[in-house]
Amino acid sequence: MSSKDFFVNRYRQLGWKYTSVELNQAIRINSMSTERIDVKRRLESRGIQLEKIPFLEAGFWITKSDFSVGATTEYLLGLYSLQEAAAQIPATLFSELKDKIVLDASAAPGGKTVQLADIMHNTGAIIALDVEKRRLSALSNHLERCHVSNTIAYHLDARQVRRLNLKFDRILLDMPCSGNFATDKEWFNRRTIEDVLNNAKLQREIMIEAKKTLKEDGEIVYATCSLEPEEDELNIDWAIKNLGLQTQNIDCYGEKGLTDVFGKKLDASIQNCRRIWPQETQGFFVCKLKKRTNLR
């Protein structure tokens, strides 16, 4: 059985029929620099056609452009970011972010860090970590370009976050993951189930350490761009049973999380998670967690 057949068969068992997808390019307008409507008008005057993404407040599909939208004056001024539509969801799921201390545990190249800063209106503080120094240059450029002023970035493995001696109100765990075929045409040739299991293990290790730095009434948003349940529902089920975390109801694009994975029954509250099969967006998984009340 080919690698592709193996994974496609798994998706079928999870209730989804594989289809290849062509993704529309998406942007997110940074409202901290300017009015959203003004950026839209400026881009349209350059012949770029935009269509509002119905499930996002600041997201737009690029429906027509004769040149790269990553090379306009407006892009270079930080008025918008290129950010895939599903990837724009996690940062929007936190309740009140203004003036909070926020951890972005795997921050580079910085799309979600900038989005958090935008939602926070540059108040409070974001502590942005990444384990790969090379990717942190991209993060620095992104922060400078988009005029972010509330972030401190460290070259640090998220599993060592306790070294910072900080407690966080909000934690974004945009996990290092196996990715999905919608954004990588060679995905089926590159990935094996062993990669998936290794990533799932790493994600659990990050969750363990992140939870130790979460304030009592804090919130975690967990996200992957993996379709593999080991990195998604099975990890959250494990966190509920082992870390004293509970899922929170979220209102966003996507289907309910799976509570039956290859015959294994999971905690019913996994339904609060959202699984996004590739169609309009790439594949994605997201959920919001808090410490279980009776364990606080």
Place this chain on the structure above:
Amino acid sequence: MRQISNFLSKFNANMSLDENLVVKKDDRYFLLDLNLKSLIRNDFLYAGIYLGRNENDTFLPSFNLLAMMARTEANKITVDEKSEWLFICGRDVFKRGITRLSGPRKRGDYTLILNEQGDCLGFGRITRDLNDRDEGKVAVKNIADIGDFLRRESTQKRHERF
């Protein structure tokens, strides 16, 4: 801090930065607020507002600092849409592309370059007397422009390939 102050004075930019909130990391300067200052550790990589860096005794400003200067009475030249595009591609500004001037206009003066919307695109140095009527000659030599973000991206990609 002296390098930053000297740089600002070249543009007649009347702005002051709180020295207590400016931190230096290797050759780079960052401006913090009190909250970030209370949280930061010495081993940070980036923090607050990046102001610029020293290279061989020359201060190279960030585009954040230039944007802050553009909100003051600093020397400014506004250019038309065509010159805007050429400027961010690294080209110099011709006299005919200038639509507004603010501040001195003598040869050798430094000036910010703005587009018609008032966004700061970078800075340059005036190469000839701007009262001169010859429209077809270079008026401002490009020193830094926001197209640098793209040039940095390509450099990073090149490094990633090897």
